[in-house]
Amino acid sequence: MFWSDCPGSDCRVLTLLRSAELAREHGYHYFIVVQHSAGYSYSTRTTPTQSHTTGTATTYGGTTTVNTQTTTTGGQTHVIAKPGTSNTIVCFVEKPENYPGMAVARPRSQF
Numbered sequence: 001m002f003w004s005d006c007p008g009s010d011c012r013v014l015t016l017l018r019s020a021e022l023a024r025e026h027g028y029h030y031f032i033v034v035q036h037s038a039g040y041s042y043s044t045r046t047t048p049t050q051s052h053t054t055g056t057a058t059t060y061g062g063t064t065t066v067n068t069q070t071t072t073t074g075g076q077t078h079v080i081a082k083p084g085t086s087n088t089i090v091c092f093v094e095k096p097e098n099y100p101g102m103a104v105a106r107p108r109s110q111f
Contacts, residue, residue: 011038011085019087023105028091031105035088040081049074 016033023031055068091105 011083012036015085015087019089020105023089023091026091028093029105030092030095031089032092032096033087034090036085038083038085040083043080043082044077045080046077047074 015036019031019033023029049072051070051072053068053070055066057064057066059065
């Protein structure tokens, strides 16, 4: 199971709670986290560009002179880092022996 978009330490807690929910939803009472990983996923977002042009036209005699100025904004690329955690769990109906750190998958009302 995987959890993302949360502050670093909260991700671990939320992932553990979700592991307990999944165990209970599938009829198990106990689970062990056999693998935990944490890290970041990265993506980029480039803002759209927009151009604005202003100008003046001056006519003197039979000649017209045009002066223009174009301003372009946007086009910046931002890197987005999303923290995430993942647990691989093994579930049990009966309490296994010799597994230190085993968690009990209690319903939320019992927390």
